[in-house]
Amino acid sequence: MRISFGTEGWRGIIGDIFTFENIKKFALGVANWLYWPERAKLDIYSKECTEGKSFKYTLPNNGVAIGYDTRFLSDRFAEIVADVISNCGIPVFLSSSFCSSPSVSNYVLKKNLSAGLIITASHNTHEYSGIKFKGEYGGSAISEIKWGIEKMLFSKKSFVPNNSKKAQIRKVSFDDIYSEETVSFVDMERIANARFKIISDSIYGSASGLLRKFFHSAGVFVDEIRNNIDPLFGGYTPEPTVKNIGPLMKKILKSRADIGFAFDGDADTVGAVDSQGSFLQSYDIMSILLWHLVENRKLEGDVVASFSSSQLLKQMAKGYDLNYHETPVGFSHITNLMLRHNILIGGEESGGIGVKLGIPDKNGPLVALLLLEAMVYSGKNISEIKSDIVNRFGQYCLHRTDILFKNNDEKDEVISKFCAKMPSSFADEKIKDVYTLDGIKCILEDESWILFRPSGTEPVFRIYAEASSHEKSYKILNECESFIKKIL
Numbered sequence: 001m002r003i004s005f006g007t008e009g010w011r012g013i014i015g016d017i018f019t020f021e022n023i024k025k026f027a028l029g030v031a032n033w034l035y036w037p038e039r040a041k042l043d044i045y046s047k048e049c050t051e052g053k054s055f056k057y058t059l060p061n062n063g064v065a066i067g068y069d070t071r072f073l074s075d076r077f078a079e080i081v082a083d084v085i086s087n088c089g090i091p092v093f094l095s096s097s098f099c100s101s102p103s104v105s106n107y108v109l110k111k112n113l114s115a116g117l118i119i120t121a122s123h124n125t126h127e128y129s130g131i132k133f134k135g136e137y138g139g140s141a142i143s144e145i146k147w148g149i150e151k152m153l154f155s156k157k158s159f160v161p162n163n164s165k166k167a168q169i170r171k172v173s174f175d176d177i178y179s180e181e182t183v184s185f186v187d188m189e190r191i192a193n194a195r196f197k198i199i200s201d202s203i204y205g206s207a208s209g210l211l212r213k214f215f216h217s218a219g220v221f222v223d224e225i226r227n228n229i230d231p232l233f234g235g236y237t238p239e240p241t242v243k244n245i246g247p248l249m250k251k252i253l254k255s256r257a258d259i260g261f262a263f264d265g266d267a268d269t270v271g272a273v274d275s276q277g278s279f280l281q282s283y284d285i286m287s288i289l290l291w292h293l294v295e296n297r298k299l300e301g302d303v304v305a306s307f308s309s310s311q312l313l314k315q316m317a318k319g320y321d322l323n324y325h326e327t328p329v330g331f332s333h334i335t336n337l338m339l340r341h342n343i344l345i346g347g348e349e350s351g352g353i354g355v356k357l358g359i360p361d362k363n364g365p366l367v368a369l370l371l372l373e374a375m376v377y378s379g380k381n382i383s384e385i386k387s388d389i390v391n392r393f394g395q396y397c398l399h400r401t402d403i404l405f406k407n408n409d410e411k412d413e414v415i416s417k418f419c420a421k422m423p424s425s426f427a428d429e430k431i432k433d434v435y436t437l438d439g440i441k442c443i444l445e446d447e448s449w450i451l452f453r454p455s456g457t458e459p460v461f462r463i464y465a466e467a468s469s470h471e472k473s474y475k476i477l478n479e480c481e482s483f484i485k486k487i488l
Contacts, residue, residue: 003017003022003025003026003029003150003153004150005141005146005149005150008122008132008133008140008141008330008331008332009130009131009132009133009141010026010130010131011121011122011124011128011129011130011131012128012129012130013127013128014071014072014073014127014128014129018128018129018130020077020080023077023080023081023131024080024084025153026081026131026153027080027081027084027085027117028084028088028160029149029150029152029153030064030085030115030117030133030149030152031060031084031085031088031090031160032152032155032158032159032160033145033148033149033152034060034064034090034114034115035060035088035159035160035161036148036152036159037159038148039057039148040057042144042145042148043144044135044137044142044144044145044339045057056112056136058112058113058114058136059114060088060089060090060114061089061090061091061114061167062091062112062113062114062136063090063091063092063093063111063113063114063167064085064090064091064092064093064113064114064115064116064117065092065093065095065104065107065108065111065113065115065116065117065134065174066078066081066082066085066092066093066094066095066104066116066117066118066119067095067098067099067100067101067103067104067116067117067118067119067174068095068098068099068118068119068120069098069099069118069119069120069121069205069206069265069266070098070204070205070206070208070229070230070231070265071119071120071121071126071128071129071231071265072126072129072231073129074098074119074120074129075098077119077129077131078094078095078119079094081117081119081131082094082169083169086166086167086168086169087164087166088160088164088167089160089161089164089165089166089167090114090167091167091168091169091170092167092168092169092170093107093111093113093170093171093172094169094170094171094172095171095172095173095174096171096172096173097173097175098206098208098229099118099173099174099175099178099206100174100175100178100206100207100210100266100267100268100364100365101118101120101122101132101134101206101266101267101268101361101362102178102182102267102268102359102361102362102363102364102365102366103174103175103177103178104116104117104118104134104174105134105138105139105359105361106138106174106177106178106181106182106358106359107172107174107177107178108134108135108136108138109136109137109138109359110138110177110181112136113136114136115133115134115135115136116133116134116135116138117131117132117133117134118131118132118134118266119131120132120206120265120266121265122238122264122265122266122268122269123237123238123239123264123265123269123350124237124238124265124458125233125237126231126232126233126238128458132266133145133146133149134361137335137339137360138359138360138361139332139335139338139339139354139359139360139361140330140331140332140335140361140362141332142332142333142335142336142339143332143333143336146332175209175210175213176213178365179210179213179214181358182214182358182363182365182366182369183214183369185357185358185366185369185370186366186369186370186372186373187373187376188214188215188218188369189218190373190376191218191220191369191372191373191376192215192218192219192220194372194375194376195220196220196258196259196372196375197223197255197256197257197258198211198215198220198222198223198257198258198259198260198261198372199222199223199224199225199248199251199252199255199257199259199260199261199273200212200222200223200224200225200227200260200261200263200368201224201225201226201240201245201247201248201251201260201261201262201263202224202226202227202262202263202267203226203233203234203236203238203239203240203244203245203262203263203264203265204226204227204228204229204230204233204234204236204238205233205238205263205264205265205266205267206263206265206266206267207263207267207364207365208224208227208228208229209224209227210263210267210365211224211261211365211368212224214365214369223251223255223257225247225248225251226247233265238264238265239264239265239269239350239351240262240263240264240269240270240271240351241271241279242279244262245262245271245273245279248260248262248273249273249277249279250277252273252274252275252277253276253277256275257275258275258375258381259272259273259274259275259371259372259375259381259382260272260273261273261368261371263364263365264351264364267364267365268352268361268362268363268364269350269351269352269353269362269364270285270351270353270364270365270367270368271285271351272284272285272368272371272382274381274382274383274386275381275382275383276383278383280382280386281310281398282309282347282348282349282350282351282352282353283309283310283312283313283347283349283396283398284386285347285351285353285367285371286305286309286313286345286347286353287310287312287313287316287386287389287393288371288374288382288385288386288389289345289353289355289367289370289371289374290303290313290316290317290320290344290345291316291374291385291388291389292370292371292373292374292377292378293344293345293355293370294320294322294344296373296374296377296378299344299356300322300342300344301322301341301342301343301344301345301356302317302322302323302324302325302337302341302342302343302344303316303317303322303323303324303325303343303344303345303346304324304325304326304327304334304337304338304343304345304346304347305324305325305326305327305346305347305348306326306327306328306329306330306333306334306347306348306349306438307326307327307328307329307435307437307438307439307441307451307453308329308348308349308350308400308438308439308451308453308462308464309326309347309348309349309398310349310396310398310466311396311447311449311466312389312393312394312396313347314326315393315394315396316389316393319392319393322344325337325341325343326437327437328437328438329348329349329350329438329439329453330348331346331348331352331354331361331362334346334347334348334352334354335354335360335361338354338356338360339360342356343356343360344356349398349400349464351364352364353367355367355370394468395468395469396466396468397466397467397468397469397470397472397473398464398465398466398473399464399465399466399470399473399474399477400462400463400464400465400477401462401463401477401480401481402455402460402461402462402463403460403461403462403463403481403484403485404459404460405459405460405461406459407459408458408459410459411454411455411459411460411461412454413488414452414454414461414484414488415439415440415452415454417487417488418440418452418484418487419440421487422440422442423483425444426442426444426450426476426479426480426483427444427448427472427475427476427479429444429445429446429448430444430445431443431444432444432445438453439451439452439453439454440452440453444476446467446468447468448465448466448467448468448472448473448476449464449465449466450463450464450465450476450480451463451464451465452480452484461484463477463480463481463484465477465480
C-alpha cells in the first residue's frame, strides 16, 4: 500500500503498513527532500509574511530532531529513522526518552534545525503508529512540504550526495528545553501562588511528567494519573474525549480539585475538566483562551478555526473586531496561516490549539497553563468564565458521533451515496446552504449546522452537529446517523 500523508503525517497499523521497511523508505524520502535543490524555491521561503519576515531556508547539515511517543516499539522505530538519516550525512538529535510533539517542534525552531520527526500516531488506537513531520519553522508540514516529501518517496532519483559520510547521532532531552520555554509565556509566579489543585491525565502517553516538570521549581504539586507506560493505553484510546477520561472526572470529584487536564498520545492536544467534573469541549477551551488573550493579556491578531469548529469562535472574533479564517480539517492548514499572518489563536474541533506565543503548532501543555492563567487573572473558576462567555456571545452546543467501518474503502463510499440521496431537511429544519470545503456541511434554516466528513487516517466516518441547545444537537446527530446507516 502507498505511503501517504494524512492530516499531519503518515500513519498505519503496526506490522501491516507501518513496517521497518516502509519506515526506512519514509526516512530516506525525508533525507532526499532535505537535499532536493528545488526545496529552496518554495513559497514558504520566498514570500514574506504580513509581519515583514520570511522563513529562512535551512541546509540539511543543520540537522534533524527525532522524537517518539510511548507506543509499542516507538523507541526502536525512532532509532531506525535516526540511522537512515544520519547515514545520509545529516546530523541527528535523538530524544533521550519519550517526548511530546510540541517539544520536538520547539527544539527544531530554537536550534534552527532543518526538520523534526516524531514517531507517533497521536490519538489513534494502540495498533497504529506513525511519523509526524515538523518544518524548520517549528510546526506541522504544510501542503507544499507534504507534496515534496511524497514526491521524494516515489522518485527513482536520489538527491543524497554520493560522498555522504555518516553523521553524528546525539541524544538530548527535548522536554527539558521545551519546559523552560513554555513557562516563560505565562505568569508562573501568580499561577503558583494561587495554589490550585491540579490533576494531569496523560492517558499513558507522552504528557507523563510534563506538568510536574513545569511546576517543580515553583513548589506546586501536580497530581498525575495514568502516567505509567502502557502501549495498550489501559484499553482506552489516547484521545481527550468524554468516553476516554472517566478516571480523570472521578479523580477531580474525589480529590475536590480545581481543574484537570487530559492529553492525547503525543501531548499536543489537551482536554479539560472543571471542578464539578464536567468536560470542556475544545471550542469551550478555545473560547476561554481567546477571551483571556484579548481581555486580560491585551494581545491582538486573527482567529483561525477548522471547518468542523463551533460558530462561537466566529461570533467572538466578530465581537472583538478580529479577522476570522476557516480552514479544512488538519492543523497544518492553521500552521500555514500562522506562518503568513498575525494569528492570535488557531484551533480545531479535535482539541488541537495553537497561539501566537511560541511555536506555530498545536501546543497542549501551553494551553493548559493559559487556562490556569485565565483563572488567576479573572479570580473565577473555568465554569464561571465559560458561563460569562455564553451570556455575552450566546449558547453553542457542538457534538460529534463516529461510525466505524471495516476498512477505508467502505468508509469512502459514504459521501457519494450521501450526495445521491441527501434529504431536503434534518430534524424538521430545511437545508438552506451546503458547503464542501472539507466534507459536506449543511446549514439549516435555524442556523444549526451538520458536517459529514470521513476521517483522513482511520476507517471512521464522522458526523458533527451544532445547535443552540444540547437536546437539539443530539436530535440532529441521531437522525443523521440513522440516515447514513439506512443508505448503506
